[in-house]
Amino acid sequence: MDFNFSEEQSMLRDTVASFLRDRYDFDTRRAITRSEAGWRPDYWKAFAEELGILAAPFAEEHGGLGGGPIENMIVMEEFGKHLVVEPYLGTVVIGGGFLKHSGAPIAGEVIGRIIGGEAVLAFAYAEPTGRYNLADLSTTAKKDGEGWVVNGHKAVVVGGPWATHLIVTARTSGGQRDRQGVSVFLVEKNTPGVTTRDYPTVDGARASEVAFENVRVGPEALLGPADQGLPLVEQVVDEAIAALCAEAVGCMRKLHEGTLDYARQRKQFGVPIATFQVLQHRMVDMFMNLEQSVSMTYMATLKLDEPAEERAKAASAAKVQIGKAARFVGQSAIQIHGGMGMTDELAIGHYFKRTTIIEQAFGGVDHHLRRYEMLTLPQAA
Amino acid sequence: MNLDFSPEDAAFREEVRRFIADNYPASLRGKQDEGEELAKEDYLSWHRVLAKKGWVAPAWPTEYGGPGWTSTQRYIWSEELARADAIPILPFGINMVGPVIYTFGTPEQKQRFLPPTLSGDIWWCQGYSEPGAGSDLASLKTKAERIQGDDGKEYYLVNGQKTWTTLAQHADWIFCLVRTNPTAKIQEGISFLLIDMKSPGITVRPIITLGGEHEVNEVWLENVKVPVENRIFEENKGWTCAKFLLAHERSGIAGVARSKRGIERIKSIATVESEDGRPLIQDPFFARKVAELEIDLTALEFTELRVLASESAGRGPGPESSLLKIKGTEIQQRITELVLEAAGHYGAPYFRGFPTDGHNMFPIGPDYAHRAAPTYFNGRKTSIYGGSNEIQRNIIAKMVLGL
Numbered sequence: 001m002d003f004n005f006s007e008e009q010s011m012l013r014d015t016v017a018s019f020l021r022d023r024y025d026f027d028t029r030r031a032i033t034r035s036e037a038g039w040r041p042d043y044w045k046a047f048a049e050e051l052g053i054l055a056a057p058f059a060e061e062h063g064g065l066g067g068g069p070i071e072n073m074i075v076m077e078e079f080g081k082h083l084v085v086e087p088y089l090g091t092v093v094i095g096g097g098f099l100k101h102s103g104a105p106i107a108g109e110v111i112g113r114i115i116g117g118e119a120v121l122a123f124a125y126a127e128p129t130g131r132y133n134l135a136d137l138s139t140t141a142k143k144d145g146e147g148w149v150v151n152g153h154k155a156v157v158v159g160g161p162w163a164t165h166l167i168v169t170a171r172t173s174g175g176q177r178d179r180q181g182v183s184v185f186l187v188e189k190n191t192p193g194v195t196t197r198d199y200p201t202v203d204g205a206r207a208s209e210v211a212f213e214n215v216r217v218g219p220e221a222l223l224g225p226a227d228q229g230l231p232l233v234e235q236v237v238d239e240a241i242a243a244l245c246a247e248a249v250g251c252m253r254k255l256h257e258g259t260l261d262y263a264r265q266r267k268q269f270g271v272p273i274a275t276f277q278v279l280q281h282r283m284v285d286m287f288m289n290l291e292q293s294v295s296m297t298y299m300a301t302l303k304l305d306e307p308a309e310e311r312a313k314a315a316s317a318a319k320v321q322i323g324k325a326a327r328f329v330g331q332s333a334i335q336i337h338g339g340m341g342m343t344d345e346l347a348i349g350h351y352f353k354r355t356t357i358i359e360q361a362f363g364g365v366d367h368h369l370r371r372y373e374m375l376t377l378p379q380a381a
Numbered sequence: 382m383n384l385d386f387s388p389e390d391a392a393f394r395e396e397v398r399r400f401i402a403d404n405y406p407a408s409l410r411g412k413q414d415e416g417e418e419l420a421k422e423d424y425l426s427w428h429r430v431l432a433k434k435g436w437v438a439p440a441w442p443t444e445y446g447g448p449g450w451t452s453t454q455r456y457i458w459s460e461e462l463a464r465a466d467a468i469p470i471l472p473f474g475i476n477m478v479g480p481v482i483y484t485f486g487t488p489e490q491k492q493r494f495l496p497p498t499l500s501g502d503i504w505w506c507q508g509y510s511e512p513g514a515g516s517d518l519a520s521l522k523t524k525a526e527r528i529q530g531d532d533g534k535e536y537y538l539v540n541g542q543k544t545w546t547t548l549a550q551h552a553d554w555i556f557c558l559v560r561t562n563p564t565a566k567i568q569e570g571i572s573f574l575l576i577d578m579k580s581p582g583i584t585v586r587p588i589i590t591l592g593g594e595h596e597v598n599e600v601w602l603e604n605v606k607v608p609v610e611n612r613i614f615e616e617n618k619g620w621t622c623a624k625f626l627l628a629h630e631r632s633g634i635a636g637v638a639r640s641k642r643g644i645e646r647i648k649s650i651a652t653v654e655s656e657d658g659r660p661l662i663q664d665p666f667f668a669r670k671v672a673e674l675e676i677d678l679t680a681l682e683f684t685e686l687r688v689l690a691s692e693s694a695g696r697g698p699g700p701e702s703s704l705l706k707i708k709g710t711e712i713q714q715r716i717t718e719l720v721l722e723a724a725g726h727y728g729a730p731y732f733r734g735f736p737t738d739g740h741n742m743f744p745i746g747p748d749y750a751h752r753a754a755p756t757y758f759n760g761r762k763t764s765i766y767g768g769s770n771e772i773q774r775n776i777i778a779k780m781v782l783g784l
Binding site: 001002003004005006009070260263264274275277280281283284285287288291292293294295296298299302303317320321369372373376377378379 | 382383384385386453456648652660662663668669671672673675676677679680681682683684686687690691694701704707708771774775777778781782783784
């Protein structure tokens with residue numbers, strides 16, 4: 001057992017941290033989120049060329065740096081500290097995850113383009129009515145000669161407006177919620193029949209509703225086995241959950257730190273409010289929530305390569321912890337900031353908005369408690 | 382970063398598991414199964430087995446008799462002890478005063494006190510709390526004045542009262558915080574004394590607690606003469622030892638491995654108990670509480686592993702051990718709550734001192750229910766002792782957050 005980062009991993013953290021410190025302060029971030037594009041393609045290029053982080057979790061045979069989940073965790077935590085909107089999660093963690101694990105013939109080429117910063121991916125899995133059940137799919141893909149024809153509506157595809165490619169889950173056989181019959185496709189966004197409606201999200205990102213109308217893709221678009229794609233989806237979503245936990249940890253560190261600073265300066269009744277025991281204990285509870293979240297993020301990240309059941313249990317447990325902690329830490333930060341916490345001007349509220357969205361992403365506390373119970377407790381026959 | 386156990390660690394686990402299976406006293410196993418109160422000899426029987434093997438003080442440096450285990454090995458050891466439902470080693474000597482003595486003591490003091498502490502020949506108790514000094518420990522009033530003995534040697538004359546002294550009825554020695562300078566700032570006039578419980582002037586009176594146990598005591602000290610060489614560290618610097626000890630006390634207090642066993646127990650009880658014709662564990666509300674408890678315990682486990690990792694990198698247990706204390710005791714208490722809830726009706730019967738008449742016609746409920754309520758009642762102490770959980774929050778606020 002070892003909880004230390006390697007020298008390369010520490011360097012990765014330092015590199016990302018120093019880039020973001022110099023070029024991603026809160027005002028810059030605000031300008032990015034208000035710009036027409038909503039992101040900085042030049043920063044994305046810099047991530048690829050200057051920092052090389054888009055190569056971090058990929059194998060050397062694909063031109064990557066040979067890292068994995070821990071590297072993703074490091075990048076995501078640093079991104080969380082700066083509320084970075086650029087789509088590392090969708091492109092590298094999720095898109096890259098599907099490509100790596102599927103072993104699809106096309107994987108090597110697309111990974112190369114991810115590493116180069118040319119391919120940007122978004123995960124089109126949610127649907128207007130499916131909530132967080134990954135198998136609950138109305139989108140269909142029907143065999144059409146060698147290839148497939150995709151029809152359906154995908155909801156809140158985060159990073160959709162910036163994407164060159166979409167990872168699409170679709171039903172290729174079976175009933176609406178069957179575990180069997182789920183397949184995964186890589187669809188270029190400019191394929192005829194794909195239309196999007198783009199919009200901002202409350203946490204400063206951009207997303208799209210995506211309609212697929214008789215979208216024809218070739219056989220190479222299939223990632224992983226036809227009909228038996230759900231285990232792959234679950235694996236990648238668990239990896240995404242671990243990465244989101246790390247991002248939440250980055251956000252919570254800032255929420256906690258910012259609250260301590262504010263409480264030290266803000267005076268009421270002639271003294272800093274940090275001297276009030278009732279607030280001190282609340283800030284200690286924030287600290288404990290944060291530390292427990294760090295622990296669970298490590299745990300889930302380090303268990304991503306375990307057998308499916310163990311991995312799923314770990315990811316859900318972490319998501320429960322992070323979900324509860326994010327809500328407590330975020331709400332407490334706003335409360336202790338008082339009226340100032342309500343303003344758009346301060347960064348604190350923006351961290352709160354991001355953690356609120358993370359809390360629900362891929363399922364909230366109740367969803368993951370239910371999943372954890374299914375995996376750990378005897379169920380009624 | 383990785384969670385792998387090396388082949389050496391796996392072999393170590395095998396070794397300690399086999400050792401416990403082969404050497405855990407059978408008499409003890411029987412009493413535990415019956416839920417009987419353990420006698421002094423019971424505690425010592427297991428202590429002596431481990432002392433003989435050299436495993437009784439896993440965290441001690443080898444030069445003082447520790448086994449030289451890595452933090453991973455210590456973690457495996459505590460897991461295996463809990464897995465075997467072995468009684469915990471009494472903390473007063475091994476986890477508390479022992480580390481104070483080898484850290485702050487003179488060579489003579491180490492020589493004199495460490496070997497019998499390891500062997501179990503000295504049973505220690507802790508003289509910290511007083512009737513007027515609980516969370517505000519530094520306000521303690523037990524007074525120690527320097528006097529010249531008839532033999533021409535220097536002594537402290539100790540007067541005062543200690544309370545909540547766990548298992549003092551069995552103790553050979555007590556380590557005490559006493560006030561040696563009444564005029565100094567309250568934390569600066571305290572000294573750390575080792576006192577022989579056979580000294581004239583010491584009286585031990587039992588305090589019976591909610592579960593009916595005689596676990597804690599009052600200890601009265603009236604004109605007790607203590608040789609000056611029984612003082613650890615400098616005069617009036619006892620608070621340094623006190624704080625050091627409290628941090629050590631807290632680091633073992635998370636009790637992760639035992640709580641894991643506790644949750645397994647809840648699951649097995651809730652599989653047998655049924656409500657509305659199905660096992661209690663399938664009741665969604667009960668199941669939810671068990672799941673949340675298990676997840677919180679996982680978070681605590683990995684937090685403890687992180688703390689252990691930083692300790693083995695040379696940083697001692699710091700104020701973050703307060704987090705382990707708070708979370709660990711909250712979880713221990715929730716386990717006792719759920720066992721009592723699961724026990725249902727049979728949480729009510731009171732068994733202590735109940736005559737065992739061999740009456741098998743009407744057994745009074747399942748075995749697991751017998752101790753459910755007393756254990757729950759007794760468990761309320763955990764968020765009070767070792768610095769209440771509110772005090773732990775004060776410590777984190779001050780020492781970690783700098784507020």
